[in-house]
Amino acid sequence: MQVYCTKQHANNGSNRFCTQCGEPLPLAVGQVIDNRYQIIRQLGQGGFGRTYLAEDKNQFHQTCVLKEFAPQVKEPQDLQKAKELFEREANVLKKLQHPQIPRFHTSLQVKLGNKDFFLLVQDYVDGDDYSQLLEQRQSHGKTFSEEEVTTLLRQILPVLSYIHSLDVVHRDISPDNLILRSSDHLPMLIDFGGVKQLPASQGFWFTKLAGNHTLLGKKGYAPEEQLRQGKVYLNSDLYSLAVTILVLLTGKEPQKLYDSYQGLWYWGKEINVSPQLEAVLKKMLAYKPSDRYQTAEQILKNLPLLTATKPPTTHLTKLKTMIVAPGRQRANALVSKFHNKTQAVAKSIPLPVWIRPFAVSLGGTALVVLTGAGTWAVVNAVIRSVTSITIPSISLPEIPQLPNPLGQPVSDKGTKDNTQIISRRQQLEIPEVFFIKMVDELFYTSKPELKGRSLTSKAEDTALRNEWYDVASNFLDKLEQANLSTATRQKLGNYRSQDYEIWRRQARAGQLGNYTISQLNKDTNEKFDRLFPGQQRGKLNQQTFGQIWYAIAADQVSKLKSSN
Template sequence: MQVYCSKQHTNNGSNRFCTHCGEPLPLAVGQVVDNRYQIIRQLGQGGFGRTYLAEDRNKSNQTCVLKEFAPQVQHQQDLQKAKELFEREASVLKKLQHPQIPRFHASLQVKIGSKDFFFLVQDYVDGDNFDQLLEQRESQGKTFSEEEVITLLQQILPVLSYIHSLDVVHRDISPDNLIWRRSDNLPVLIDFGGVKQLPASQGFWRTKLVGNHTLLGKKGYAPEEQLRQGKVFINSDLYSLAVTSLVLLTGKEPQKLYDSFQGIWYWGKEINVSPKLETVLKKMLSYKPSDRYQRADQVLKDLPSPNATKIPTTHATKLKTMVVSPGRQRASALVSKLHNKTQAISKAIPLPVWIRPFAVSLGGTALVVLTGAGTWAVVNAVIRSVSSITVPSISLPQIPQLPNPLGQPVSDRNTSRNPQEIFSRRQQLEIPEVFFTRLVDNSFYTSKPELKGRSLTSKSEDAALRDEWYGIADNLLNKLEQANLSTASRRKLGSYSTKDYDNWRRQARARQLGDYTISQLNKDTNEKFEQLFPGERRGKLSQQAFIQIWYAIAADQVSKVQSGK
């Protein structure tokens, strides 16, 4: 197996350090650190090292985050200063006790090979960061609404008020350092690598790495005094939070929202918000720190009340969060509306032979799972008639992006299944969670049609149902393992589309696959799919969920043909 350093140098999988540049290589999946923390996968990489998702074998395989310290510096003085930053983060994290900040567990010094490594151990926050959520929105031509941004500010400003009361400044607030936690649907502030505790007698802080200033903070998000002068005030965080709000509202990077020549933001042009919110954000974004709000609680007092704080969800059911069922009238209206739309589609679009196992009659197929907060996901209808090999492009209602605000954490102490083990297996296989939960939901509600329209709760009477849901999840993971899909194909589950099939068909017609035809691809893929899901009756499988597995099998088959295997 080959592994790569951050400079993309090729190395043998058994190496601990790059043979070209000496950079520490990523820890291998399954490797145990300090005889306790087993690596599940890498989460990210920064200037001082990498972060990993791990299991704590001393705490019933509870998941946690290992933050590695391995700075690439040339001089001993630089290394010493970098260690001071690392130790500062550890000391600050130890004193931060807030439910919306990952809890600090330990700091470690471990010898790997011939070098010492340092790690911080923290809580793992299960959720997507706001940069990822925004990317999902933009793929549908949407951004965050003003109501959602106001709600975010209302939920995160108390966190800033807390750390600022301890004279701690984060210094790196941006969409990718805010995670929407699935368990309780609250934003969590992460990555305190740039944190600084202000001396009581000093209004700002400056770090020097040898003779040069170490300026922490992202360009466009950090205020002028921080990026140019290395100074930081409590309200420097408020500036960065305001920029984050504008990015979420517009979907554009700060550089496209600000005229650096004139020193003005594009209010009314790129940025369109209500007058009240504009007034608040303008004050947070004042060039001079003295003109800004001085404290987070002052911002909270001036924030307008959102007209609605309904934040939609990506999940109908989750491993740890279940969905609240909708009001009947709204659900009925949507079902009727969707049924009419799908009837119109059915008259115009034929489906290929290979989709037949997924085809269902349109009569009664519009099933909508909604939350009382306006969350909904649609199981689409497909048509029986088949006359062409062309895969149609069916326009479906888009699924909203943020977790359900009404979802409640579910206790699974009474279940015989191990939800954490299922969660870890899915992560190890790198199967997208949104896809996987839809897949399990489809199977669960197909086997329990009497439960359609009703969600599971944390009550003891639902323990058996939760156990059955986890049992289906466990079985489907077994099936996906049996499919022996490539890592790339597993990662793309939920993202395949008719464009992929059209591309394979064009390749076959252009003889780019040799003598391999699209008909043979259909035959081979159907055979393998039938081995995994034998005897499935027509109409039983969801096109949106199960057909993704069909696509993944086909993608791997095309790759094998192209590589000549």
């Protein structure tokens, strides 16, 4: 069996490095590492190696992330240095105990073939990073609003305050290192590797977290002292966070927002925000570190109040059980508060009367209820005609929106209990963002007269909410009938056209035996048609029905590869 590096060089399946360019080759799906962690799929790739979604067989098949470091070394001293740097990052990650930072499990050194590999094991965060969310917004001609980025600042600055209190500087804050967690819609700060690729003569990738002489950070996001001098301060992270905010607001890369000759940002031209937020961002972006805010707490005190623009309507969101609602209009704000001293600076929002009796407990200790604020969602066009399924153009899901039938309290008589739907969705491990999009489409397609009308928690909408629940339950029935594997269900909402192209290449290379891409299309279409008869495959919504088509195809490819 042949495997391919990112440059599409063909290699023997037993190789761990590309014989042509030296790039580490991916671990095989199904491969078990350290007799414990079974690879489900690859999540991403960077200069250090790759990250994988894996199943921990010793922890009730819980999913986790394996972060790979692949040192290509020949000299013993180089291998020893790689080990030291790897352990240094692992030791830093062990110290970080925060609900918005993936929990560190362990570090591993394993021998695959005749090469040593280092791996970090961390919690898996189900969600999309902010670069993906921005990409989705831009596909609809939108970017993030001022209210949304202000909320993001309020939610992520306490995390920076926490890591800075431990003298840890992230050094690589950017949209792709912030993930919007699906379970509670809080931003997660990821990738503390500070990864850098050394010159080829030194022979390996490594991470380095300590010391002020390492040149790390993304161009445009990192401040001058970091990129040019290799020096970092606590407020170097604050600079990078401000650039991230500008990118989310404008949808443009930092280089398009900054006049490098004059040393000025294009305020008022490319960047249009309220005077108060502009003043905060300008101070975060000061050229001299001494002119910036020195701590995250100082920024939080100066941020504009969300209620200054439009008073939001609050409602309850339960941790880890919330499923987001029909409707796609962006929420004005999501303000969260944990029982954690590093988050004490977060602003509280008055609760409406119906929320006050509610509380969520865990292990006998009260957990602070997440409170979100947002306008009722306005439903967009029901079904969009997009590209053919044979050459799909798949977009990433938008930020989940509030409020929703499943997140609303069951207070009026006649409203069905939604807890069973929540439980079934979680047991099947279906990403909630995809689930809501799919149920939305099915529901509003069946009721085109409701186009542009959102469901409320009022008594007059009880019947409609119950119908929405019925649609959700029937859809779960369909997915159970499909008998999809756990891995393909987990990936729903994240399939792209690249997946199909990979299958096409594998079929051409004979990796699927005598099975052709045409046969894959035929078999997938037949199974899809049994589940959803009457759907025009050439016009499938790529964010909903198209994802199911992909999942069916992915399972078929996986079965073929395992049999060859």
